[in-house]
Ligand code: ADP
């Protein structure tokens with residue numbers, strides 16, 4: 216069993232420090248929710264783990280399977296089994312969802328075995344049909360051009376289908392705090408619930424305190440001002456729903472940093 220272990224992660228944008236020492240561990244087989252008010256650095260964490268060039272890692276590590284993934288190129292992170300969903304996926308007119316998935320899957324196979332000739336089409340069709348049925352998706356979806364005119368919810372569906380096809384061991388799913396509605400969260404949650412298995416660890420980043428209506432995280436973390444300030448069980452999200460974040464702000468202010 217592997218775990219993604221983020222240790223003392225500091226990240227800046229344009230020289231301004233946003234993440235100020237994040238410590239967070241996500242084990243395979245567990246679903247973790249990362250919550251927190253807007254502007255506290257949740258998306259910054261996702262982008263930094265993805266290797267986005269605008270996000271400068273100034274200190275800290277993120278270990279997975281004996282490697283600090285921050286030292287790896289984004290595709291190497293992916294081939295190691297870390298799936299990072301894009302918050303604003305790009306549209307690729309002319310490339311169908313199915314073609315995109317087949318290309319991604321073949322790249323993954325080749326990374327594991329340079330002699331791999333790619334998944335045979337009939338096998339790929341069977342795989343994608345099975346995965347789409349699991350996610351209760353309309354099979355026509357695979358024929359559409361990737362993200363071309365997709366609604367927010369459809370983009371999320373494409374993301375979850377990509378995850379279902381690539382079968383990562385750690386998946387990090389960031390929800391926007393604007394633009395996407397509770398429907399998108401429902402799609403992601405149902406997908407995660409359907410894909411849940413002992414080999415998959417998930418970090419769902421969300422500001423929706425009602426997440427527990429859709430997903431049952433094993434662990435809930437709260438980020439404030441660039442740090443994870445509290446971790447606990449699902450009851451932590453319920454507590455947030457009732458009491459908001461003020462009690463935590465007070466707690467942080469009275470504790471030495
Ligand atoms: P969250 O996802 O928790 O809402 P973000 O990680 O998006 O928070 O943002 C954290 C902080 O970084 C905010 O203060 C935000 O204004 C700042 N920030 C985010 N993106 C940029 C950027 N591209 N340039 C400068 N500052 C940014």
Ligand code: MG
Nearest residue numbers: 257258391392
């Ligand atoms: Mg965000």
